[in-house]
Structure formats: C-alpha cells, structure tokens
Amino acid sequence: MATNGNKASGHPDEMLPVSSSGRSNGFGTSQPVLENGAATESSSHSNMLNGGTAQPERFTFSPQPTIEDIRRLQAEFTDERDWNKFHQPRNLLLAMVGEVGEVAELFQWRGEVAEGLPDWSESEREQLAQELSDVLIYLVELAEKCRVDLPQAVIRKMALNRLKYPASKVHGSAKKYTEYKD
Ligand SMILES: Nc1ccn([C@H]2C[C@H](O)[C@@H](COP(=O)(O)OP(=O)(O)OP(=O)(O)O)O2)c(=O)n1
Numbered sequence: 509m510a511t512n513g514n515k516a517s518g519h520p521d522e523m524l525p526v527s528s529s530g531r532s533n534g535f536g537t538s539q540p541v542l543e544n545g546a547a548t549e550s551s552s553h554s555n556m557l558n559g560g561t562a563q564p565e566r567f568t569f570s571p572q573p574t575i576e577d578i579r580r581l582q583a584e585f586t587d588e589r590d591w592n593k594f595h596q597p598r599n600l601l602l603a604m605v606g607e608v609g610e611v612a613e614l615f616q617w618r619g620e621v622a623e624g625l626p627d628w629s630e631s632e633r634e635q636l637a638q639e640l641s642d643v644l645i646y647l648v649e650l651a652e653k654c655r656v657d658l659p660q661a662v663i664r665k666m667a668l669n670r671l672k673y674p675a676s677k678v679h680g681s682a683k684k685y686t687e688y689k690d
Pocket residue numbers: 591594610639641642645646
C-alpha cells in the first residue's frame with residue numbers, strides 16, 4: 509500500500525496533527541514544498557487503497573506546516589510588526605471574510621468549475637493558493653486570539669458530524685440532518 513504517511517482512515521486518533529520533530533526545512537521536516545505549498549507528484553501524493561487496487565488519484569496535502577506551525581509563524585509575523593494592537597478578534601474576522609471575498613472573486617462569472625481546475629492557468633492557480641492561504645492565516649490567528657485550540661476543535665466537530673450524519677443513513681444524499689424523519 510503506497511501512502512504519503514498521513515493518510516487517515518477517519519478514526520479520530522488517526523487524524524491528530526502530524527509530529528514535526530527532527531528534520532530541517534523551517535517547519536521541522538524535509539518535506540519538499542513548492543511555490544503554492546503543494547508537494548510534488550513524486551513525493552507519493554497518490555494513494556493505493558483496498559489492498560493495492562489502483563483508485564483514481566486523490567490529492568493530499570503535505571504534512572507540514574501543521575496548524576500550530578501556522579499559528580506560530582503568524583504570531584511571529586504579527587509580533588515583529590507590533591501589529592497585535594490591530595489583530596483583535598473582530599478585526600481578524602473581518603479580514604478573513606474580506607479574503608473569502610477575494611477567493612470568491614476568482615470564481616465569479618466562470619460558471620461551474622471542475623475539480624482540479626483543469627481550465628485555470630498557473631497564474632490563476634497561484635492567485636487562488638495565495639487567497640486561500642490568507643483565509644487560513646486569519647482563521648488560525650482568529651482561533652488563537654479566541655483561545656480555540658483549532659486542531660482539537662476540528663477533531664471534536666468531525667466526531668459530531670459523523671454522529672449527525674451516519675454513513676449508513678445518508679449515503680449518497682446531501683439532505684440536512686434536520687430533514688431525516690427517524
Ligand atoms: N494587518 C495585516 C495585514 C496583512 N497581514 C497578512 C495576513 C494575510 O496573509 C496577508 C494579507 O495582506 P493584504 O491585506 O495586503 O491582502 P492581500 O495579500 O490579499 O493583497 P490584495 O488585497 O492586494 O490582494 O498579510 C496581516 O497579518 N495583518
């Protein structure tokens with residue numbers, strides 16, 4: 509079974525942040541990182557599932573930086589500029605929503621966009637990578653300033669989602685949980 513080492517089966521224990529000890533690219537590992545933050549194809553970001561049967565390739569992220577790495581890097585960026593006085597929760601929320609608007613702008617008037625963005629230029633992809641990064645950076649700092657431990661909160665929320673939407677009950681349906689009768 510070929511994996512990138514961070515494939516999770518869906519069990520909460522397997523979805524904990526990956527350890528970042530002992531290596532050397534600034535985030536604590538030697539994982540190759542390209543301009544838009546994606547790992548190379550050769551770094552084995554395709555998964556063979558079900559005992560070696562080839563599946564359609566599934567895109568996966570690089571294991572680093574972790575959410576805690578991003579929190580720390582942004583905290584350093586903010587401290588170095590004496591910007592904490594501007595980065596209160598409400599301002600961070602507004603900044604994040606503004607960046608979501610910039611993501612939306614890249615999609616507007618295009619009609620439906622296929623997975624993998626096959627018709628987008630490299631420059632459009634890089635723009636999208638930058639705007640999505642802005643959203644994430646502000647989201648992580650907002651969580652920090654609100655004292656929400658985001659990686660653990662995500663694990664708890666996903667557990668709740670699984671309870672609300674049992675796969676056996678909702679398979680193939682996008683209905684809201686309130687629409688199920690039993
Ligand atoms: N007060 C600020 C200003 C910027 N940033 C950081 C976080 C974001 O990742 C990025 C946002 O920078 P801009 O506000 O310049 O927004 P863009 O990079 O999206 O530029 P533009 O609006 O020209 O597309 O910089 C920050 O932390 N705090």
